[in-house]
Amino acid sequence: MRIGIIGAGALGGTFAALLDRVGHEVVVTARGAQLAAIRERGLRLEGGYGEVLARVRAEEALPVTPDLALLAVKAQDAAAAAAQNARALDGVPVVVVQNGLQGPQALAAVLPTSPRTGAASMIAASFLSPGVVTVTAPGVTVLAAETATAAQRDAAAAVLGAVVEVRTAPDLAGLQWSKLVVNQLNAASAITGTPLQAALESRALTTAVAAAMRETIRVARADGVRLEGLPALPPALIRAIDRLPLPLASRVLRRGVAARMGDVPNPGSTLQSLRRGRPTEIDHLSGAVVAEGERLGVPTPVNRRIVEVVHAIEATGAFLPAGEAARALQA
Ligand SMILES: NC(=O)C1=CN([C@@H]2O[C@H](COP(=O)(O)OP(=O)(O)OC[C@H]3O[C@@H](n4cnc5c(N)ncnc54)[C@H](OP(=O)(O)O)[C@@H]3O)[C@@H](O)[C@H]2O)C=CC1
Ligand SMILES: CC(C)(CO)C(=O)C(=O)O
Known part of the structure; x- marks a missing residue:
């Protein structure tokens, strides 16, 4: 063929x-x-x-x-x-x-x-x-x-x-939103300039990622989307990220999605763009969550901060240590 x-x-x-x-x-x-x-x-x-x-x-x-x-x-x-x-x-x-x-x-x-x-x-x-x-x-x-x-x-x-x-999968929107939840991991590595696995060693940063995922889940729900397209994001994990206190949700996240990433250091696709000096896709990842949240009346402060911080790094090349990154994402 x-x-x-x-x-x-x-x-x-x-x-x-x-x-x-x-x-x-x-x-x-x-x-x-x-x-x-x-x-x-x-x-x-x-x-x-x-x-x-x-x-x-x-x-x-x-x-x-x-x-x-x-x-x-x-x-x-x-x-x-x-x-x-x-x-x-x-x-x-x-x-x-x-x-x-x-x-x-x-x-x-x-x-x-x-x-x-x-x-x-x-x-x-x-x-x-x-x-x-x-x-x-x-x-x-x-x-x-x-x-x-x-x-x-x-x-x-x-x-x-x-x-x-x-x-x-039967439903394209459900699949795309599910993947968008997973892609909140990209932000952690893009902002710290480290592979996903290293970025998620920081509890504070993983908690910020869980908060960004929670916003994504809530915007998707407000849009009437069923998040059921990706095997990496089973319903129990979605429920945990949505409903548990954030520090607990972040622990479940680490055991769930993050554990599937394997041991080989993975600079997610957003960090790769930064390393190659190319524009990132962040406006279409966290930026899409912000835009849809605005349309549907769902607050998305962490995603908004992610977009701002990643654009700042595109301009300056200055990555943040994990603790500082977590603080920068606090809305
Ligand atoms: N990398 C990954 O592990 C994963 C990526 N994805 C998604 O897959 C998609 C592709 O990502 P990824 O493979 O990482 O992206 P890359 O940037 O690695 O690859 C895209 C390539 O296409 C080139 N390109 C852009 N426009 C044109 C054009 N008009 N004609 C020819 N070449 C062009 C780019 O060039 P240039 O570099 O000059 O811009 C770049 O080399 C993204 O949406 C990403 O989020 C999903 C899952 C995992
Ligand atoms: C699945 C994952 C997180 C792989 O790195 C990805 O989608 C990306 O890097 O954009």
Whole structure:
């Protein structure tokens, strides 16, 4: 099968290398130093799925029409990346692998004829230098259809499921909000400049993360969303984060979501952007919680502080020690 991957960074690069390894014809799009490195040396995948050197074709835009496409750029780049490839993607099933609430819904105007599916991935992949992606923890990827039919979603799930663990979920919004709860972990590592595991060693900071998750859960509920899309976030954990006193909730959080992150240091995707000097996705993570909270009348002071602090770090490069980070997030 010919598979087009738009945005061969951390996750796009992971899928590209793994799909190449099992014999698909993989064509990727990339830009800047990443494009040059893939063309010169191939795409090297290391870590949890083994070592792969994928000699995939890399271009600025898809030169051919694929049978299936994955769009795996940051939320703020998605519409432009889709528009750049709109002709090649006409009518092609597209899986949008993205955190935040926009996903495939934001591409309706750009890719009107593509059956679209959203994907929330728990794979932790690091892209810190051109041409090399390291999987620090394999994980499940969950697919939920937007305009795709269940059959088209399942067909995409079968292709991806041959190389990583894949599940499907019935409700895209429930899946996206569930992942947004989990992504509150990103803030801790982005603000401290340390891997997730190290950031969560601080009780005070984990408590702040639990508070941000609680706000996210409450905004989702006010929006009528059922958070049941991700195996990493079972109903009992959601209840605990929502209802227990925060210090207790933070302990449950550490045992639940955080424990699934494995031992290999994972600089979440937000910290990776900071380390590469790229804009972060924070406006589409905590920023989305703030915007939806405003619309629905649910207070989100911790998420608001996260957005402010991460933007300050984008501007100054000055990370905060964990205790200071926890204080900075106190509303
Ligand atoms: N990394 C992870 O472990 C996980 C990430 N996610 C989510 O998956 C999505 C992708 O994240 P991730 O893989 O980390 O992101 P990366 O930044 O590592 O990869 C995206 C790549 O796409 C490139 N890109 C952006 N626009 C274009 C374009 N128009 N044409 C070609 N290339 C383009 C970027 O270039 P440039 O660097 O120049 O901007 C970058 O190299 C995000 O929504 C993220 O939140 C979800 C789960 C885990
Ligand atoms: C699953 C997790 C937390 C992996 O690091 C992620 O979604 C991210 O880094 O954006």
